[in-house]
Amino acid sequence: QDIEEIVPAWSAQEGAQRANALFERTYGEAADGVWASPGRVNIIGEHTDYNGGLCLPIALPHRTYVALRRRDDAEVHLVSSFDGEELRWDGALSDVHPGGVEGWVGYTAGIAWALAEAGHQVSGFDAALVSCVPTAAGLSSSAAVECAVGLALDDVNGIGLGHSDEGRAALVDLAVRTENDLVGAPTGGLDQAASLRTAEGRALLLDCRDGSTRQVPFDLAAEDLELLVIDTRAKHSHATGGYGQRRATCEAAAKTLGVATLREITDLDDALSRLDDDESVRRVRHVVTEIARVQDFVALVDAGRLTEVGPLMNASHDSLRDDYEVSCPELDVAVDAARGAGAIGARMTGGGFGGCAISLVHAADRAAVVDAVVDAYRQAGFKAPKLHVVTPSTPGGRIS
Numbered sequence: 178q179d180i181e182e183i184v185p186a187w188s189a190q191e192g193a194q195r196a197n198a199l200f201e202r203t204y205g206e207a208a209d210g211v212w213a214s215p216g217r218v219n220i221i222g223e224h225t226d227y228n229g230g231l232c233l234p235i236a237l238p239h240r241t242y243v244a245l246r247r248r249d250d251a252e253v254h255l256v257s258s259f260d261g262e263e264l265r266w267d268g269a270l271s272d273v274h275p276g277g278v279e280g281w282v283g284y285t286a287g288i289a290w291a292l293a294e295a296g297h298q299v300s301g302f303d304a305a306l307v308s309c310v311p312t313a314a315g316l317s318s319s320a321a322v323e324c325a326v327g328l329a330l331d332d333v334n335g336i337g338l339g340h341s342d343e344g345r346a347a348l349v350d351l352a353v354r355t356e357n358d359l360v361g362a363p364t365g366g367l368d369q370a371a372s373l374r375t376a377e378g379r380a381l382l383l384d385c386r387d388g389s390t391r392q393v394p395f396d397l398a399a400e401d402l403e404l405l406v407i408d409t410r411a412k413h414s415h416a417t418g419g420y421g422q423r424r425a426t427c428e429a430a431a432k433t434l435g436v437a438t439l440r441e442i443t444d445l446d447d448a449l450s451r452l453d454d455d456e457s458v459r460r461v462r463h464v465v466t467e468i469a470r471v472q473d474f475v476a477l478v479d480a481g482r483l484t485e486v487g488p489l490m491n492a493s494h495d496s497l498r499d500d501y502e503v504s505c506p507e508l509d510v511a512v513d514a515a516r517g518a519g520a521i522g523a524r525m526t527g528g529g530f531g532g533c534a535i536s537l538v539h540a541a542d543r544a545a546v547v548d549a550v551v552d553a554y555r556q557a558g559f560k561a562p563k564l565h566v567v568t569p570s571t572p573g574g575r576i577s
């Protein structure tokens with residue numbers, strides 16, 4: 178199988194040019210600047226964020242770019258061109274509130290509402306968005322939009338949150354608020370933190386109990402390793418049932434166990450013995466063992482033993498498939514094929530129900546793993562997967 182299927186992300190310059198071109202074509206003038214924020218893959222620590230747990234995402238080289246100009250009035254004009262489809266919206270800041278806008282407008286303009294709710298002065302704006310983050314693929318294309326626009330509005334209104342990690346943590350909270358309260362998706366903060374608080378060449382150890390972070394060196398090239406992202410192209414959405422149900426089950430279990438979040442569980446066997454339905458037992462077991470796997474993973478990386486993390490990645494996938502039940506046939510086939518072809522480890526990444534798998538491979542084995550996944554998909558009668566080779570990239574910021 179030829180590797181030509183692996184399409185690189187846009188360079189920052191290309192993204193900025195595309196965003197500026199769309200802005201000038203739409204509004205007939207130049208933007209104040211271009212800001213960008215990346216999608217992410219989570220290396221390990223899935224469905225732990227809303228349980229006060231640990232995650233370990235990296236920023237992708239794939240980013241959403243927004244060319245934006247501040248207005249002196251309260252009008253808002255949006256244009257986006259994603260996957261060749263151009264969408265426009267013209268309205269006012271007063272339209273942007275829960276129940277006032279929906280779909281892509283909520284993701285795009287909603288952060289203006291969240292900033293204002295937090296007491297910041299936000300003017301109207303014109304914005305043009307383009308992106309090479311694959312959409313609906315579980316790579317946080319929506320967080321990339323929220324964070325790119327958030328950084329732009331923060332800058333042009335002189336708020337200054339983007340200039341410090343503390344400020345960025347506040348921006349993460351506002352993006353989560355946008356997603357929870359305005360868009361109606363009950364997600365945690367993993368994706369937004371990955372977009373705003375990561376560092377190039379590092380994985381972000383994010384502690385969702387207190388919001389603290391540690392940048393973990395994640396130098397794949399030094400070990401001759403590659404991280405392959407396998408986009409199953411199976412549909413995925415978090416504004417619908419399965420994700421919210423998992424979250425509700427975890428919160429109910431925490432209540433039964435008398436803890437604030439599942440993170441507080443110290444004796445898993447004892448906790449499981451106090452839950453009376455099998456579904457809660459399996460959900461809680463996943464969350465608690467997954468948090469431990471993040472700790473073990475980081476301990477191996479710290480010890481220079483990155484090539485030994487495979488069993489942890491595999492155990493994470495198996496737990497998400499069997500206990501948390503958020504995998505799907507397309508993810509399982511990708512993971513099994515990658516493992517069978519000699520990958521160090523493979524697992525689904527993100528919320529699940531479709532989306533992407535990741536596989537850590539020795540660079541020399543990448544072609545064989547790609548071949549095996551593509552062949553397995555053909556045999557299963559699935560759409561051909563899309564493949565990306567990614568490295569931990571830069572967090573969101575101003576591009577020009």
Ligand code: GAF
Pocket residue numbers: 219222223224225226227364365366367368415527528529
């Ligand atoms: C999605 C959510 F948006 C995140 O908050 C996180 O819960 C993830 O699924 C699962 O780890 O990406």
